[in-house]
Amino acid sequence: MSPSHRTLFPAARSGLLSPHVLALAGVLGLSATVARAQEESTTTLKEVTVRSAQDVQTLPAPAAGGQVAKGAGLGLLGNRDVMDAPFNITSYTQQVMADQQSATVAAVLENDPSVRFTTNAGHAYENYTIRGLE
Structure with missing residues (x-):
């Protein structure tokens, strides 16, 4: 002991x-x-009702000039303003595509400095990298 x-x-x-x-x-x-x-700390809470007033299908409003949007749909994060997003985003609108007469996605992505193209212009397959990711 x-x-x-x-x-x-x-x-x-x-x-x-x-x-x-x-x-x-x-x-x-x-x-x-x-x-x-x-036994002494058993407490019953009131019922809580949660309602959502946000339409998840609604696109963010375009910024002044109409070329880019003020936000984007970020999947699980929902629709977020560009200032509230946890990373840098640029959302191009339909107007920029019409103004540039873009025939392909590559033509729109040429506006973004973080996008690099790995194929020649007019190639059948548009290969590009975004921040180093293919």
Whole structure:
């Protein structure tokens, strides 16, 4: 038996209580205290109703000039303003495509400095990288 058991529990010193019995008594006392605390703290909350007023299909409004939008649909993040997005985004509108008379996606993406083309102009397959990702 350790010296701490001899000084704290005189009955254990005389051999009446073993350390295992003392540990079991401590566990039972702790579990009774936890059960009492759970009974006392039971609270029922009011029902909460959540409603959404945002239409997830609505596109963000175009910025002044109509060439780019003020936001974008970011998948799980929903429609976000460009200033609230966690990364840099540029959303081109239908007007910029019409003004440039774009025939392909590559023609629109030429406006973005982070896009690099890996094929020649007019190629049947438009291969490009965006920030180094193909």
